[in-house]
Amino acid sequence: MKLDLHTLGPLVALVALVILGAALNSAFLAPANITNVLARSAFIGLIAVGMTFVITAGGLDLSVGSMAAFLAGIAIIAMNAALPTTGLNWGTILVGMGVAVLGGIAAGYLNGALVTKARIEPFIVTLGTMGIFRSLVTWLADGGTLSLDYGLRTLYRPVYYSGIGWITWPIIVFAIVAILGEWTMRHSRFGRHVEAIGSNDRVARYSAIDVNRMRLLTYVLLGVLVGLAVVLYVPRLGSASGSTGVLWELEAIAAVIIGGTALKGGRGRVWGTVVGVLILSLIDNILNLADLVSPYLNGAIQGVIIVLAVVLQREKRTAEER
Amino acid sequence: MTVLALRNVSKSFGPIEVLHGVDLALEPGEVHALIGENGAGKSTIMKILGGFLDPTSGEILLDGQPASFASGPEAEARGIVVIHQEFNLAPDLTVAANVFLGREIGGWRLDHAAMRDATAALLKRLDTRIDPDARIRDLSVPDRQMVEIAKALSRKARVLIMDEPSAVLTHREVGALYAQIDRLRAEGVAILYCSHRLDEVAHLADRITVLRDGRVVRQALRGELTEDGMATAMVGRELQDFYPPKGQPGDQPALEVRGLTVPGRVRDVSFTLRRGEVLGIAGLVGSGRTELAEGLVGLRTSTGEIRVEGRPVAIRSLRDAFAAGLAYLTEDRKEAGLLLDKGLRENLTLATLERFGGWRLDTRAEDAALERATQEFDIRAPRRDMPTGKLSGGNQQKLLLAKVMLPDPRIILIDEPTRGIDVGTKRQIYAFIRKLAAEGRSLIVISSEMTEVIGLSDRVLVMREGRLAGELAGEDMTEDRIVRLAMGVTGEAA
Structure with missing residues (x-):
């Protein structure tokens, strides 16, 4: 691979943030802090990897945050309902995990089918389902909070809080998914087709690629990863409410863009997305650890970074044109 | 007195020259037909005359003076109006809004009534029943072409360039179009008419220019060329020794x-x-x-x-x-x-x-x-x-x-x-x-x-x-x- 500053831009920014963090607060590099940052990144990270495929194929999904809340809600309801019959054991938790992942597949299929079969703009479709999922979880929780049974919560907790040494399960899952995602985008037929569709879907169609099926698959893949994120998220708090996962969609999209994936599609970088997710969480973390800037300005700084990333991408394009 | 002319105009796209030293003169009160095969260079000539393309070499003469138009709108400001094919309208705007697009009547507040009335009058002249308030999206293809014609008529044209205006029209609408062409000719407008329909060229044109491979190969006055003569002039050339020898196809x-x-x-x-x-x-x-x-x-x-x-x-x-x-x-x-x-x-x-x-x-x-x-x-x-x-x-x-x-x-x-x-x-x-x-x-x-x-x-x-x-x-x-x-x-x- 050719190395140039534009491609490596996000990586350079990430390294700079790590150095800045270490300089500002010695606690920054402590294993506990790193574990915390990475584990919190895992939810957005899993979703952002899926989002990379959707955006690379020329799509968009605004519904993922609401979808996560909805899936968390139905997983908790399923586990609580199964508890009397299956008992307090891992079987019950597997039921919840299954509901989250299968629900993710169904929700992703719904988005993808509306985009490809009903031929509605992805922005409109997922704006609609975003509202629907959010409203459904609020309704299921009756405006309050859905809580997992206390016994189950204790049993399930280690899935978020423990792992191999200080590397917790969410970090491990995120790493595996990121590596698989990068490999799929770069070395598989599916990844090549996804890039071709986003680059020019007419060329893809004239190359005997089933454009609609591939597009649909990207949404289903994203749905699965949202389900997986929920599986790891539920043991963290053991509850879900109407305010779960708010703005996750924007963080995921921002991470994809910061990582160098073109919003118009055609060029996907999963490793870039991973770097983008880490940049966003590090900014949050550093602002919390250092007293330099109020943590309330977190959003503003993230916004500046997003715009900067896009400006850098555009400079790259004009440089290529010359 | 010639209104608009091309003198020795050539045009290249990259290394490929598509027009070679073309001369063309449009006279007031005359319908000048431009015919030729696909790729002969008709659309390039129309685009140069309409200000959408610059010639690589040669001159555009307006009233005998060398002129160059920076853009289509500038050519239009000087009285050169192009009737495009029907797909150049804004589909979500109304008929009246399209006709007056870029030259709306009224200041900050648009005078919708005036534009609607003027559009209705134009459409009436064309003998159509298109509603000035209809959206282009809802019109049939021939109706859209009629709107495009009405739009060009609303400009004060000295030179009117028509790019196959009749290709999508029905018989009745073609009649209305011819009537307008006759009226404009009588008013002294110079008209350049491109068409694939040789019968219509024979019927309308006072002067015919035949184009082949980017060159003018024949110019004729009304009556000098039959439809067959036009077809022959458009294609008549020898096959060069350019193609590999043919083979022997099998029977299966x-x-x-x-x-x-x-x-x-x-x-x-x-x-x-x-x-x-x-x-x-x-x-x-x-x-x-x-x-x-x-x-x-x-x-x-x-x-x-x-x-x-x-x-x-x-x-x-x-x-x-x-x-x-x-x-x-x-x-x-x-x-x-x-x-x-x-x-x-x-x-x-x-x-x-x-x-x-x-x-x-x-x-x-x-x-x-x-x-x-x-x-x-x-x-x-x-x-x-x-x-x-x-x-x-x-x-x-x-x-x-x-x-x-x-x-x-x-x-x-x-x-x-x-x-x-x-x-x-x-x-x-x-x-x-x-x-x-x-x-x-x-x-x-x-x-x-x-x-x-x-x-x-x-x-x-x-x-x-x-x-x-x-x-x-x-x-x-x-x-x-x-x-x-x-x-x-x-x-x-x-």
């Missing part, structure tokens, strides 16, 4: 098509393609040639019976076509053929990735395939990973040919094999086509270039308005005969 049918219909585009087309044959398909742009090919390979829904080497096949997608041994090279290289922002390798193997590994793509095998393809088709690229959009048109076309040949098809449909490429590469492509036929493959070549169809093909089918208008072979395969069939002109050459 490779592809039999019976009653192929693509709804709204192609009706009931039947033909047989023999093993080792190059079958040309000629016809005007829009005659259904491309749609026929796309219907055959499953890119468009079609009905009809298709047999490949005697066996009936059902082709509902391009995948099915590949499986049946068919391949299609699109005419739209940049929008449907190649991913211009991707490298050569990604483009070459895009349609046949399943041959390069299962889940994991075998990049090494892809590189080997690219190596073979660059050798076989003489593709010249400074770098393998450069975006294909940076390649010359000729190298893009050779890469596209290599991509289409990768599944090893027995029957190859090539749509416009040499559009927008230089002469040297053209000859190479002709040689490739002949070589493929000599290998026992069968080819269908669709082309708007008359000499190409004749020079390459063993036999030619001519299409007109979605149907087969005729089949020509051997001695009968002349430009004259093809043009007559394509335009529906009967009778013998003048």
